[in-house]
Amino acid sequence: MAEHKDEILLKVNQVFNPPERVLEKALISAEEFDKIYQKSVEDPEGFWAEQAEKELVWFEKWEKVREWNYPYYKWFVGGKLNITYNCLDRHVENGRRNKIAYIYTNEDNQEIKVTYGELLEMVNRFANGLKSLGVKKGDRVVIYMPLVIEQMVAMLACARIGAIHSVVYAGFSANALRMRIEDAEAKVVITSTWTKRRGKKIDLKSVVDEAVDGLEFVENIIVFQREGDEFELAEKEIDFNELMKNQSPECEPEVMDAEDPLFILYTSGSTGKPKGVLHTIGGYNLYTHVTTKYVFDIHEDDIYWCTADPGWITGHSYMLYGPLSVGTTSVIAEGAPDFPDPGRWWSIIEKYRVNIFYTAPTAIRLFMKYGEDWPAKYDLSSLRVLGSVGEPINPEAWIWYYENIGRKQCSIVDTWWQTETGGHMITTVPAYPQKPGKAGKPFWGIKADVVDKQGNPVEPNTVGFLVIKEPWPSALRTCWGEPERFEKYWNEIPNVYTAGDLATKDEDGYIMILGRADDVINVSGHRIGTAEVESALVSHPAVAEAAVIGKPHEVKGESIKAFVILKQGHEPSDNLLKDIKMHVRHELGSLAVPDEIEFVEKLPKTRSGKIMRRVLKAQELGMDVGDISTLED
Ligand code: WTA
Numbered sequence: 316m317a318e319h320k321d322e323i324l325l326k327v328n329q330v331f332n333p334p335e336r337v338l339e340k341a342l343i344s345a346e347e348f349d350k351i352y353q354k355s356v357e358d359p360e361g362f363w364a365e366q367a368e369k370e371l372v373w374f375e376k377w378e379k380v381r382e383w384n385y386p387y388y389k390w391f392v393g394g395k396l397n398i399t400y401n402c403l404d405r406h407v408e409n410g411r412r413n414k415i416a417y418i419y420t421n422e423d424n425q426e427i428k429v430t431y432g433e434l435l436e437m438v439n440r441f442a443n444g445l446k447s448l449g450v451k452k453g454d455r456v457v458i459y460m461p462l463v464i465e466q467m468v469a470m471l472a473c474a475r476i477g478a479i480h481s482v483v484y485a486g487f488s489a490n491a492l493r494m495r496i497e498d499a500e501a502k503v504v505i506t507s508t509w510t511k512r513r514g515k516k517i518d519l520k521s522v523v524d525e526a527v528d529g530l531e532f533v534e535n536i537i538v539f540q541r542e543g544d545e546f547e548l549a550e551k552e553i554d555f556n557e558l559m560k561n562q563s564p565e566c567e568p569e570v571m572d573a574e575d576p577l578f579i580l581y582t583s584g585s586t587g588k589p590k591g592v593l594h595t596i597g598g599y600n601l602y603t604h605v606t607t608k609y610v611f612d613i614h615e616d617d618i619y620w621c622t623a624d625p626g627w628i629t630g631h632s633y634m635l636y637g638p639l640s641v642g643t644t645s646v647i648a649e650g651a652p653d654f655p656d657p658g659r660w661w662s663i664i665e666k667y668r669v670n671i672f673y674t675a676p677t678a679i680r681l682f683m684k685y686g687e688d689w690p691a692k693y694d695l696s697s698l699r700v701l702g703s704v705g706e707p708i709n710p711e712a713w714i715w716y717y718e719n720i721g722r723k724q725c726s727i728v729d730t731w732w733q734t735e736t737g738g739h740m741i742t743t744v745p746a747y748p749q750k751p752g753k754a755g756k757p758f759w760g761i762k763a764d765v766v767d768k769q770g771n772p773v774e775p776n777t778v779g780f781l782v783i784k785e786p787w788p789s790a791l792r793t794c795w796g797e798p799e800r801f802e803k804y805w806n807e808i809p810n811v812y813t814a815g816d817l818a819t820k821d822e823d824g825y826i827m828i829l830g831r832a833d834d835v836i837n838v839s840g841h842r843i844g845t846a847e848v849e850s851a852l853v854s855h856p857a858v859a860e861a862a863v864i865g866k867p868h869e870v871k872g873e874s875i876k877a878f879v880i881l882k883q884g885h886e887p888s889d890n891l892l893k894d895i896k897m898h899v900r901h902e903l904g905s906l907a908v909p910d911e912i913e914f915v916e917k918l919p920k921t922r923s924g925k926i927m928r929r930v931l932k933a934q935e936l937g938m939d940v941g942d943i944s945t946l947e948d
Contacts, residue, residue, distance in 0.1 A: 484626025573597025591795030705840025737789025
């Protein structure tokens with residue numbers, strides 16, 4: 316055991332210096348980064364005010380940079396802007412009208428390109444369409460769409476008129492979608508007919524039909540019909556393209572307050588149903604802009620590709636708002652990463668000469684299994700910066716990525732952040748020395764530390780809780796309808812934001828993220844609450860009790876294992892097992908279906924009846940179960 320630990324420490328202490336070609340081009344050097352960091356934490360308000368002046372267009376200037384009434388905070392108080400103006404209009408007015416905003420491609424190698432000028436027109440038409448349906452500032456709009464340009468249009472059109480979008484990943488089930496529509500009381504739902512994955516059409520429309528059934532407050536469902544579709548639209552349903560067709564291509568951007576809501580995005584916590592993380596406009600626009608520019612080192616002619624989906628925060632911040640605000644050209648690709656073959660992603664990089672590539676460790680590990688011959692067939696020499704996000708990247712995967720995709724000619728940025736943080740919090744910039752497995756250092760303006768339960772900093776290389784000491788511009792403002800859940804982030808350890816991750820910090824200040832400290836499982840970079848899966852399990856008629864844990868998994872990072880006690884009169888069987896899995900799929904979606912279900916007679920519980928998942932996990936992994944003095948039996 317001890318030897319193994321030393322081995323790991325040795326690996327994560329390797330230092331990789333940025334390649335010469337990255338350094339030559341970098342917007343900022345390591346020394347400059349450090350200097351600016353120092354300034355930014357000594358005077359965060361001065362720093363962010365300077366960035367806000369330099370990077371964004373404001374309709375009216377703010378009166379106060381930050382207001383902090385613990386645990387609530389505001390940024391750019393009184394400032395007026397519209398994020399779509401910063402993402403679209405200003406580029407069109409300043410010589411980027413014909414620059415490509417998005418290159419869309421899919422499994423059939425279809426290609427659609429839209430310029431900034433065209434995107435602005437589409438957004439304006441759709442925004443006018445939403446207005447014609449009575450959607451107003453502050454109304455909620457739920458979006459459940461495939462990865463197509465029209466999804467970007469739908470999101471931006473909401474922001475244009477001040478409506479609050481809530482995007483739901485199109486892999487969630489009807490029940491999960493319905494919960495989110497109900498919680499936000501969405502006036503309109505925007506969807507599409509299908510998406511295609513591994514050559515198969517996946518129906519989305521029927522999921523929405525089930526989700527909105529009987530919801531009176533949903534006034535309209537807008538349906539983007541894809542090639543070949545001819546749907547008979549039912550009552551309340553409106554065709555996406557028809558809605559746009561007769562509208563004006565001009566729509567004045569609504570003058571929004573910096574603190575007006577931009578979007579709600581639901582994410583899993585350790586207890587109860589998902590929380591609706593709320594982000595506001597000004598601070599979010601600024602922070603995602605600045606991180607996109609410097610963490611990815613984006614230059615005017617760069618081609619950037621983030622492989623996420625708009626259904627997650629990475630899609631919001633680094634496929635939509637950040638890259639558009641900076642004015643870059645993005646590739647987006649619908650479909651599976653390894654279909655029709657494991658060369659698909661590398662062929663896209665070759666074809667579009669992608670310079671900056673941002674993906675998740677789970678994808679890297681998938682490609683590691685296919686072997687290095689696949690990427691070796693392609694010309695990947697355009698790449699300069701490689702990004703990682705969503706879960707800890709193990710040093711083996713980091714080095715494979717560095718050697719086989721980056722060909723030792725790229726920098727890797729391992730960006731740690733969360734739905735709640737809005738943007739990158741801990742990372743290195745491309746010109747900074749990198750350590751495989753360690754995300755790096757806090758970004759400008761971020762005071763991060765690793766502390767014990769009382770909030771005292773722990774010794775170097777000792778495990779503790781990752782915290783942020785002061786509000787930053789893109790920090791979540793609240794949880795929709797549940798302020799107490801928001802306050803918990805700042806109360807768990809008084810005065811600081813507790814991220815829910817375990818981490819260590821080394822002598823050089825590099826932070827390594829070890830994983831969640833709470834009952835949240837990270838499956839392929841997606842957050843899944845054990846409580847959610849357990850409640851889906853016990854809603855099955857044969858299940859009396861259930862406990863769920865995460866287990867290490869070679870490709871997914873973690874996989875879900877469930878322990879289930881059956882109700883009297885039910886016997887374990889393969890059929891029942893299948894049926895329970897189907898049930899979870901129906902309740903939550905395929906992401907949350909346990910890989911393993913074990914039928915048990917008993918679950919370890921505290922005397923007060925709480926299930927001790929920690930004990931189950933230790934047993935499962937053959938580890939010491941630790942202190943079990945509170946165990947009932
Ligand atoms: C994990 C995704 C290690 C972490 C942007 C965090 C990471 C959770 C990294 C947030 C990383 C994200 N290294 N762990 N680079 N990035 N995580 O809200 O546990 O979907 O708390 O946001 O993912 O997941 P979320």
